Amino acid sequence: MFSWLNDLINRFIDWVHYRTGIKDIVKEQITEYRVPPKLNKWYSLGGLSLFIFGLQLVTGVLLLVYYVPSTDSAFASIQRIMLEIPYGWLVRLSHAAGSHMMVVIIMLHMVSVIFMGSYKKPREMTWLSGCALITLTLAVCFTGYLLPWSQLSYWATTIATSIPEPIPVIGPFLVKLVRGGDQINPDTLNRFFALHVIVIPAVMLALVGFHLFLVRVLGISGSRDSKPEDQR
Amino acid sequence: MTMFQKPKLPKGMRFPTFIMEDVLVIFIFMAVFCGVVFFFPQLIVFGDAEVPADPFNTPEHIKPEWYFLASYQFLKIIPSEFGALILMSVAALLFVFLPFIDRSKENNILKRPVFLTLVLVCIIGFVGLTVWGYLS
Structure with missing residues (x-):
């Protein structure tokens, strides 16, 4: 009865395949891809951090709809999201809880990589991109912290941005560069907003792609069961 | 190659x-x-996250988020702030270049007691500094 639909779908897939070779990619990467049996649960932490990153992107975009990046209305807009907007509380709390969870899961992912020796040759570049990703995760948490413009965000950011001050010669300049002035001011909020919503997430997306590309190219690192001759 | x-x-x-x-x-x-x-x-x-920001009123006991507490506490306990910054940068660099420093082919960490001790000292140090920072 629906064979015409089947036909149509097959013709569409063939059309795409002729132009991209999609069938071979699916075969190689999904249907005929094999993963070593008996992997422990630690191996799933990378996929889990990717999932949380996706969750943060979705909740972040939803928050962006109602958040106002100005010192006068930032806190009020967060109050509105929490109290007035339907399910705003859910989105906001998920975004805040997700940031903590992401740091926890990424740290566990890193500890498991160290314990299993997965950073070793030939996976140095995977490790380096992972280090960049964890730094950017902390940076995105740090910049997002100021955005609600609460007492906590204001003073925690004041303390944290004063850390480079003791560096000789360039220290005070660095502090001024991060803050966009001598104190935390409306410009600080705006530059942190720009970093938090577009610059850092965009770089992170690219790096996640590179990280995953390397994982696929090199295969999953040897679990304790795999023999040494598998890894030349 | x-x-x-x-x-x-x-x-x-x-x-x-x-x-x-x-x-x-x-x-x-x-x-x-x-x-x-x-x-x-x-x-x-x-x-304090539920109070709007007030630049003229510093709250007591302000602390960074838990994932920055360890480095924050480290900065507090080292007398020279610049020295603490240098020590932290060196530790971060050593950590980033771990695959180039640790070139041993042995993957099983249980067969490498020195490396295992180092890793455990680092983890306990991080957790300990975080707890110390939280309590102080």
């Missing part, structure tokens, strides 16, 4: 299985996550 050859794996987990392994972990995570968001929201947003 030829490229690294990915080991051939004729046997192993097939397509939906290896995805489902990750999905299982994601579901366990979501259970914990929803538990926190629905039943313990006061763990996420509390205290």
Whole structure:
């Protein structure tokens, strides 16, 4: 009865395949891809951090709809999201809880990589991109912290941005560069907003792609069961 | 030099299985996550986070987030702030270049007591500094 639909779908897939070779990619990467049996649960932490990153992107975009990046209305807009907007509380709390969870899961992912020796040759570049990703995760948490413009965000950011001050010669300049002035001011909020919503997430997306590309190219690192001759 | 050859794996987990392994972990995570968001929201947003910013009123006991507490406490206990910054930068660099420093072929950490001790000292140091920073 629906064979015409089947036909149509097959013709569409063939059309795409002729132009991209999609069938071979699916075969190689999904249907005929094999993963070593008996992997422990630690191996799933990378996929889990990717999932949380996706969750943060979705909740972040939803928050962006109602958040106002100005010192006068930032806190009020967060109050509105929490109290007035339907399910705003859910989105906001998920975004805040997700940031903590992401740091926890990424740290566990890193500890498991160290314990299993997965950073070793030939996976140095995977490790380096992972280090960049964890730094950017902390940076995105740090910049997002100021955005609600609460007492906590204001003073925690004041303390944290004063850390480079003791560096000789360039220290005070660095502090001024991060803050966009001598104190935390409306410009600080705006530059942190720009970093938090577009610059850092965009770089992170690219790096996640590179990280995953390397994982696929090199295969999953040897679990304790795999023999040494598998890894030349 | 030829490229690294990915080991051939004729046997192993097939397509939906290896995805489902990750999905299982994601579901366990979501259970914990929803538990926190629905039943313990006061763990996420509390205290000074519920007061609008006031540049003329410094609250007492202001602390950074837990993941910055260790480095914050480290800066506090080292007398020279610049020295502490240099020590932290060196530690971060050593950490980033770990694959180039640790070139041993042995993957099993249990057969490398010195490295295992170093890793455990680092983890205990991080957790200890975090707890110290939280309590002080």
